[in-house]
Amino acid sequence: MAFKSGSFATFLIVCPTCFFLGIIFSMFPYDYPILWSTITTPPSHYDYLEAHLRFLHASPPLIPRILHIVIFLGLAGLITKLYKPSESNMLFDGASLVLYMCGVTVYIANIVKGLRLASAGQYGSQLASTPEERDQILGREDSLKVLSASNTILALVLVGILVLQAGQWYAERKDAQEIENLNKGDESSKKSASHKKKN
Template sequence: MAAGTFGTFLIIGPVCFFLGILFASFPYDYNVIWTTPEGPRDVYFNILEDHLKFLHASPPIISRILHIVIGTGLLGFLTKLYKASQANMLFDGASLVLYMAGITVYITNIVKGLRVVTAGIYGNVDVKDDENADDYISREDTLRVFAASNTILALVLWYALRKEEAEIKEIEEKEQERKAAGKKKQ
């Protein structure tokens, strides 16, 4: 039981950390994907683009801390899956799949998006004669995909956290029932 509790701690800490990061990005993402504010919309794309360039230019220690936190969450899942009951195996396995989906979104969309935005190598949508003109992605679409990736990641992590909390509550209730049954026998 102690390994499961420690594993849960190793999971909940990183998930809350990531949700905090995503919440801090929400003001940048909101006007890019959900609203159409009055005035020039390009202002919000510029703000988001500047923010992403600033994040990408941060010192290497920032990305290392982030990767350590990602690894801590994975360690928590592996700790919980080690000698787990069948019920816990299914639940923790499903939570691990959600966590891995979040990591996949991070690697494929967020890391790649940071590199594209920093380099400014958006698709050239003005090309008329190129046979691959449909493959180009504009600056606005690239920034929208980045903002939507943050939202998807937040929803996946929030759902995984809620499931983890439900499991903790169920385990605590079973433990209390077991203790109450033990006291009645005495």
Template sequence: MRADPEKTLKSKNYRGSASFATFLIIGPTCFFLGILFASFPYDFPLLWSKAPLPPNYLDTLETHLRFMHQSPPLIGRLLNLMIFTGFTGFLSKLFRPHEANILFDGSSLLLYLIATGIYATNIVKGLRAASGPGGFEGSRERHEGPFSGEVELSREDSLRVLSASHTILAIVLVGILTLQAGQWYAEKAAADESEELENKEKERKRKKN
């Protein structure tokens, strides 16, 4: 049986696109997109440009990454706070979920988990490598599987992997914003449809009387 869109949107348990929980999701997502945009000038020559890398470019990028990783503990705590703020928004919207928001918010939460995994593994690991002895020079990656062993990556390849992780993370975060915008559009369409049906019903009663 199909749920009534009007009753669903007016339910006190339903937290849609106009709720404060949505702000708790969109705020951290845009915040992290801003950080990635600030890193784009460093990532562009590695991933998107065919021109030769400028002299001392790798040294400059590695110094930038080392500076970020060695920033005061307050910076890392603020980043973690923003991550948990996003999770708070998702948990609030998905508390006693309705079918009207389980698709958009459930999918957004899945993407948010993927983004958190990329940050906690690839990006944090890359920052630690930049701050380690010798930086990315001659870094080794351990691979466990059918062909286990260590793979030695060049300094440029290691930095390119980190830049690619930034790009993937940005795409995932844009996906979250797209789903939240889709939820707003679906709610607006349902409200317009409900209003149209209500106007038709009033017009029918008026003509009948």
């Protein structure tokens, strides 16, 4: 039997997703001036962001372990809901799993790499040997912009997962209401038929 949207598996999906959105929101004061502000971002802002990223990357091993456990819990919830799936599970939870894996890919490919670069303080253009290579490889500011853009992409992916889970809940609720109305209609028609027979 497929898990319903009000089950513990949905809880395992929604809670980690909201947890990650909270982490990304805490980075928003750094990301907003870089990506959306019409005023030129001062160099000191990049210094603040780089110092914050170094602090994050140097956090105790317990912090990334908790983060990875929460990532695994979200993945476990999605896989659990897709065990013996219904049509609703295939549509909503299948799409949620695709988005979740996209988010994990962005995290591994961009965010972890960006944290390592910021922690080391050595960006691609600083390691290039020729001027041509410096033009082709991202420097400090561009690397930090990519990291901020990755946070935004990840936030959109996570909001998409929440929208899909809410859509599944709404669809299942509507189906249950329709079935209940049909059952009530059948009962009323049976009662009227039996009443006519008696008369």
